[in-house]
Each structure stands twice: as structure tokens, then as C-alpha cells.
Amino acid sequence: MRTAYKCRAYPTPEQAAMLSRTFGCVRVVWNQTLAWRHRRWHQDRVSTNVPQANAFLTHLKQAEEFAWLNEVSSVPLQQVLRTQQRAFANFFAGRTRYPRYKSRRGRQSAEYTRSGFRWRDGRLTLAKTSMPLELVWSWPGIDPAALDPTTVTVSRDPDERWYVSLSVDGAGLVRAPATGAMVGVDLGITDFAVTSDGERISNPRHLQRKAANLARYQRRMARKQHTSSNRRKARIKVARAHAKVRDARRDFLHKTSTRLVRDYDVIVVEDLAVANMVRNRTLARAISDCGWGEFRRQLEYKCARVGRDLVVVDRWFPSSKTCSACGHLLARLSLGTRTWRCPFCGTRHDRDVNAAKNILAAGRAVTACGGEVRHPNNRMHPPTKQEPQPVKAGIPDLGRGR
Numbered sequence: 001m002r003t004a005y006k007c008r009a010y011p012t013p014e015q016a017a018m019l020s021r022t023f024g025c026v027r028v029v030w031n032q033t034l035a036w037r038h039r040r041w042h043q044d045r046v047s048t049n050v051p052q053a054n055a056f057l058t059h060l061k062q063a064e065e066f067a068w069l070n071e072v073s074s075v076p077l078q079q080v081l082r083t084q085q086r087a088f089a090n091f092f093a094g095r096t097r098y099p100r101y102k103s104r105r106g107r108q109s110a111e112y113t114r115s116g117f118r119w120r121d122g123r124l125t126l127a128k129t130s131m132p133l134e135l136v137w138s139w140p141g142i143d144p145a146a147l148d149p150t151t152v153t154v155s156r157d158p159d160e161r162w163y164v165s166l167s168v169d170g171a172g173l174v175r176a177p178a179t180g181a182m183v184g185v186d187l188g189i190t191d192f193a194v195t196s197d198g199e200r201i202s203n204p205r206h207l208q209r210k211a212a213n214l215a216r217y218q219r220r221m222a223r224k225q226h227t228s229s230n231r232r233k234a235r236i237k238v239a240r241a242h243a244k245v246r247d248a249r250r251d252f253l254h255k256t257s258t259r260l261v262r263d264y265d266v267i268v269v270e271d272l273a274v275a276n277m278v279r280n281r282t283l284a285r286a287i288s289d290c291g292w293g294e295f296r297r298q299l300e301y302k303c304a305r306v307g308r309d310l311v312v313v314d315r316w317f318p319s320s321k322t323c324s325a326c327g328h329l330l331a332r333l334s335l336g337t338r339t340w341r342c343p344f345c346g347t348r349h350d351r352d353v354n355a356a357k358n359i360l361a362a363g364r365a366v367t368a369c370g371g372e373v374r375h376p377n378n379r380m381h382p383p384t385k386q387e388p389q390p391v392k393a394g395i396p397d398l399g400r401g402r
Contacts, residue, residue: 001170008136009162022072023108029080031101053081073127075116109155117152121145158239175307182266184360186352189286194352196360206248207289214241249291257298268363271315311363324357
């Protein structure tokens with residue numbers, strides 16, 4: 001299993017200047033190669049592979065107007081071509097959108113392979129630099145000198161914070177002690193998550209709490225003259241305000257996902273179509289502030305790392321409208337209805353707790369059928385080809401006893 005360790009970096013002025021030139025060259029190579037591939041396809045209907053892109057890069061570096069590309073290490077420039085090839089492969093596979101041009105105002109990064117850096121005794125020295133890059137290690141239980149990174153990615157966020165990400169081939173699975181517990185998790189906006197045990201995890205609403213402060217910084221930036229130093233300073237303040245929201249959200253998601261993975265052997269969640277849900281202009285900001293997609297990503301890799309099971313049930317499963325006691329399915333249930341009584345067995349349900357219990361029951365049915373437990377993508381495949389079943393299938397009859 002591959003693991004990445006991301007930590008803060010504090011380059012010297014000379015190192016920052018060299019890395020800034022490298023970021024600029026990486027951005028130019030990406031944009032020039034992307035435009036060249038676009039022309040080849042739309043004019044000649046010819047696809048491009050990595051060797052052809054390498055030949056284009058060589059021709060580009062030989063041109064007089066791009067001679068400054070030779071001033072930086074060639075390793076990050078070559079990695080750009082491989083990254084772009086993967087981006088196009090993901091696009092043609094339908095996993096991502098078409099690759100876009102890079103801007104100098106966004107996050108800048110450069111990836112180095114083994115030939116572009118030296119890692120000795122926990123100290124990193126990049127190509128074209130003479131001194132090690134100062135890092136702040138954030139994992140007390142891990143000795144950095146014992147690591148053998150395969151790739152190193154140096155990045156700079158819009159708020160001008162520097163980071164280094166070390167990609168390491170891990171030793172494998174380290175199974176956590178079994179707890180014998182399963183849980184269903186229903187994600188929402190009012191409460192970030194409600195479990196089948198009845199626990200409610202409140203939604204901290206990080207963006208909503210910082211919205212007024214962020215709007216004030218954005219108004220100040222809008223009043224500054226373009227291309228001025230004051231506008232650059234104001235833009236950094238806006239980026240830092242966004243970074244505070246992003247860091248607080250990520251910290252909350254990490255703590256929540258880690259606790260669930262530690263306390264339960266099997267975690268069952270819904271396959272939410274977040275990309276489609278944010279098209280609702282009324283709820284787009286609230287849904288984006290929750291971070292459901294990042295939460296599921298964290299659950300996936302944390303469960304895989306410690307040997308837990310993550311079950312993702314079908315997004316069309318009517319978890320809210322189904323009675324968790326008898327399996328009765330309501331014809332309609334509005335979003336404003338938070339509690340309802342089953343007309344068949346008379347059980348009174350909290351909407352979110354009932355949905356979490358049904359999600360758990362559906363997860364048990366998936367594991368009982370012997371299907372795949374972890375689903376890293378959105379395409380669900382049943383264990384066998386079966387005829388469509390009623391919604392009561394797989395849900396135990398707990399209320400009527402007959």
C-alpha cells in the first residue's frame with residue numbers, strides 16, 4: 001500500500017526562487033503540451049502518447065523563446081507529461097472532466113522522482129539546489145530517516161504556504177483489533193452524520209461561520225487596483241481565509257472518520273451523487289461545506305489500511321421512506337418531514353435514524369450475499385445477476401414477529 005506524508009516546508013530565499021522558476025516551467029509545459037495535444041486531435045484526429053509528448057518537450061526546450069526551460073531540473077517537466085497522460089486517460093474513461101489549463105494564481109506544484117532528489121537521514125535535497133530543504137515532521141511515531149520515498153511533490157498554496165509530500169511504498173496491511181460492531185451512517189446537512197446506534201454528529205458548518213469574514217476580505221481585494229502590490233497582499237489574505245475554513249473542515253473529517261474506523265469493523269454508507277446534488281442552487285453551498293466526498297475518501301483508505309470493511313449501498317435505495325421495523329415502503333416522503341409513523345406497524349421513526357438503520361440492514365445483505373465489500377468508485381456491481389426485488393428484500397422483520 002502506498003502512503004503519502006505531507007508536511008510543511010520552509011525554503012530559503014534561494015530555494016524559493018528556484019522552486020518558483022520550476023513551478024513556472026511546469027505550468028508552461030503543461031499548457032503548451034495541452035494546446036498541442038488539442039490541436040493534434042481536432043485538426044488531424046491523431047492521439048498522443050507519452051513518447052510523442054517527450055519529443056514535443058525536447059523540441060520545445062530547443063526553441064529560442066523557451067530556452068529558459070533548461071534552467072530547471074528536467075525531472076518535474078517530464079513528470080508533467082505523465083500526469084497529463086493519466087488525466088486524459090481518466091477523461092476518456094469518464095471519471096473526470098477534460099484537462100484544463102493551469103493558472104499562476106492557483107496551487108503550484110512540481111513532482112520529483114528518485115533521479116531528481118536525495119533523501120538521506122530524513123533530510124531532503126532537490127535537484128538544482130545545494131542545501132537540504134527545511135521540513136517540519138508531523139508524525140512523532142514515525143522515523144523519517146527510515147523512510148524510502150519514491151516520489152516527492154513540492155507545492156505552494158495560494159496563501160504562500162509551502163508543503164512537501166513524500167510518497168512511500170508501505171509495508172502492507174496492519175490489521176486493527178476487531179470490535180465485532182457494525183454501523184450504518186446516514187449523511188445530512190442539519191446533522192453531518194447520524195449512525196444506526198442513534199448517535200448524531202453535528203455539522204460544524206465551517207464555511208457559514210467564516211462567511212462574513214471571508215466576504216470582508218473579498219470586498220477589500222475588489223477595491224484594489226489590478227496588478228498592484230496591494231491587490232496581491234489582499235489576494236493572499238483571501239486565500240488564507242479560505243485555507244482556515246479548509247483546514248478546519250479537513251481536521252473535523254479526519255477526526256470523525258478515524259473514530260468510526262477505530263470503533264467499528266464494518267461501516268455502511270450510501271453512494272451519494274455529490275456532483276449531481278451540488279447542482280441544486282439552494283443547497284449547493286451547504287452540501288459543499290459538508291465535505292461528503294472527502295469523508296468517503298478518507299473512510300475508504302483508512303478502512304483499507306487497518307483491515308476494516310466499508311460497504312457502499314446503492315444510491316437509489318429508499319432508506320428514508322422504508323420502515324426499519326417492518327419494511328413497509330411509503331409512497332412519498334417530503335424533505336421537510338423529519339419524523340413519521342409507519343401506517344403498517346405503527347412504529348414512530350426519526351427520519352435520519354431510520355435511514356441509518358436501513359443502510360445498515362442493506363449493508364448486511366450485501367455482505368451476506370458475498371459481494372464486493374469495498375467500492376472505490378461509483379459503479380456498483382451486484383454479486384450475481386438477479387431479478388429486481390422489492391424493497392423489503394434483505395431487511396429483517398423486527399416489528400411484527402411473523
